[in-house]
Amino acid sequence: MTPDPAAPVRVRIAPSPTGPLHIGTARTALSNYLHARHVGGTFILRLEDTDVARSTLEFEKGILDGLHWLGLDWDEGPEVAGEPARGPHAPYRQMERLPSYAAAAQRLLADDLAYPCYCTPVELDADRKAQEAARQPPRYVGRCAHLTPEERREREAQGRRGALRFRVTEGVVAFDDIVRGHVEFDVSNLGGDFVIVRADGTPLYHFTVVVDDSAMEITDVIRGEDHLSNTPKHILLFRALGFDVPRFAHLPLILNPDRSKMSKRKSQTAIDDYIAQGFIREALVNYLAFLGWSPGTEEDVLALDEIVKRFDLHAVHKGGAVFDRERLEWLNGQWIRRLDPDDLVDRLRPFVEAELAAGRIEWMPTDEDLRSLLPFVQERLPTLGAIGDLVGFLWVDEVDVDATTLVPKRWDVATTREGLAAAREVIPKAGEVAFEADELEPALRALAEARGWKAGDLFMAIRVAVTGRTATPPLFDTLVALGRDRVLARLDHAIEALDAPG
């Protein structure tokens, strides 16, 4: 019945192209991937696009791109961008597998395990309302369950197209879920005979998932807990079709802060949005893997290959996990700091370009420019998208400085003017031979000491003058990055701003 424990593991991720790649889908894909790689199994991608009304090619592409971006490569999957389908069970797109569902439906029909149902949406709605009013659980009333062939012909003759309903038998369906253990459902609570093929002939999820999982020889169905209650329907279908029933593993849900199922309404759910903000794949993968699972050690920053080694489906939790963006950001910072500098430059570039496109900076730095900033920028980036806020002042002609922020807390306007003027004199001299931090810092410290100023106050005045802000990377590295001429010009500009009335 269940797969031979020794048989090679085959798992799949089966997204519906009805929206952008969702955090929950990514996590399910990751769990499947981790399990497959951990046990040396096969990871399959199947597109469940039978909801034609909501499925689009753009969403499909977005989901595939997102999965690739995460580094979750599949062994078998549909043809994309000119690449042929991979794997022995093509096609991997359900709308291209219609004949197999039709054949399976035919078998069920022939065996009288399913029947055409001509009930209209209006009738079904009325049934449901009546049941609700009578405080009964909603269930199909069986109006079409026992139509004679003549009655069916009659309806067809009237031009009515029947949906196909699967006959739900009696009894208890039990299975041993890998994460939840033994689970039982009384079939009488399933809501009666359920539709497996729409009146327009397109098959429904509960049906296609069973036909395909069987055809693709899936051994382990790893999916979200929201499918737990659907599982008995699937098992009934597997049995009716004479198929082996796979093992199941239902993952805990990812939750909104209020502990409801994570939703677009209450949380940021699209992977694309996280990418756009500068989260990196290493962090996202690391974070997602640790939602509802832990290696049982005190390690918390782990690369995908290390997670693969440690991953164990049996150790996955049963309880849902709230998505904690703050923790993701921390992990993102951890991973950004671990990035190779050249790699980081490559990843940063699109975000700098975005700053330019948004008009927040005025020109593009070169890769060398970017690279030279890394020693003091890398550890200050919680996300790649923070680059503009951090050092955007480097790539504009002038910065806005207002007299109030220019004056350090312990200083007054006159001292500030004096300090900046003195710095204006000292800096070019100190930097004459080499405009470097090692030259500038001692000179400015000496200046502060000579005047009896606290170095921090002088530095703050200079910082605001040349960057327009009070929080920046270390001052001397910043001065070097700006270059002598721009430093002097901005100092002059700041002194003018102090002199300006108001």
Next chain:
RNA sequence: GCCGCAUUCGUCUAGAGGCCCAGGACACCGCCCUCUCAAGGCGGAGAUCACCGGUUCGAAUCCGGUAUGCGGUACCA
């Protein structure tokens, strides 16, 4: 309503009868480092292990019940 699942610091988690009057991490607070901001180091606060019974010499860990939450209940997936 019915069915199912779940419940350890605010959050993610460690824990599989004595090592736990519960450990780590994020966030928070303080100190150190320090030119600001980060990063880093050190320390602090934070969980009567949902509750009530039971089993046991001993329970976060086993059993039963209760509560609460969540999921499902579509000709969506």
